[in-house]
Amino acid sequence: MGDYSKALEFYEKAHQIYEIALPPNHPSLAESQLNFAACYERMGDYTAALEALQRAFKIQQKTFEEGNPAFSFTYSRFGRVYRGISKNTAERHPDVGITYSNVGNVHRLMGNYEKALSFHRNALNIQENVQCSPLECATTYINLGETYRQMKDYSTALTYFEKGLKIREKKLLKNHPDLAVVYHDLAKLYLSTRQYNMAMKNVQQAVEIAQEKLLSTHPHQVDYRETFEKIRKK
Structure with a gap:
């Protein structure tokens, strides 16, 4: 464990x-995120491993054409993490909700x-029936909203975004980066x-928070500015 912790530092x-x-x-x-994922997987922190793999996959989607060999390695890593989750996590443990939502x-x-x-519905079922942080439920609501948005079911997406936003606005500071994520989704x-x-x-709110709280090179900064420009041109 100590060796992996030291590796993470480097x-x-x-x-x-x-x-x-x-x-x-x-x-x-993306390669850097894959390194994080490998360390987290070996440390048994499957939630962190999945989150790192998601970040790697998002970068690869923007960088490579479909079918690039880089994706096969990332898919393989996803599979390893899924197997670890199946073997090592109790079905009703609160952490399973987070993991299911990440898999979703x-x-x-x-x-x-x-x-x-x-997967998001399974996550919500666990989170609503065991003691867990309201912010974890909020994240799952927002993940459901984003899935429905991409499916073009905008009314259902809005319902879930608003549920997640209500919790985050209640629990977080007004300039918290997690609020910017929801504002961007709504935009x-x-x-x-x-x-x-x-x-x-909404996109202005996201941009303002990002400018205050994130590095100028942070991927969210780039995404928010791109969305801002798309809306500005309408």
Whole structure:
């Protein structure tokens, strides 16, 4: 365990240099996240491993064409983490809810929306029936909202976004980056439904928080600015 903890320290130092020196979707940043995932998996922290794999996969989606060999390695890592989850986690433990929601996000990123919904619903069922942080439920609501948004079921997506936002606004500081994530999701929804004033209002909130709290090279900063420009041109 100690060796993996030390490895994480060195990977983190390297990653910080990459974030400053490289553009946000550079393949080396994906490789860095894969290194994190491998360490977390060996340490038994499957939630953190899945989150790192999601970040790697998002970068690869923006960098590589479909069918690039880089994806096969990431898919293989996903499989290893799933096996670890199955063997080592009690079915009703609160952490399983987080893990299911992360697995749902992976399926959403891959376009497997029905599977994504199934995992998110399983997550919510656990989170609503065992003692867990309201913020964990909020994250699952938002993940469900984003899945429905990508399925173009905008009214259902809005319902879940609003549930998640209500909890986060109650529990977090007004300039917390997790609020910016929801505002950005809402902005994309309103852009899709051609409610441009609401879209602009939400994306401005996301951009303002990101400018205050995140590095200028952070992937969220880039995403928020891209969405802002899309809305501004409408």
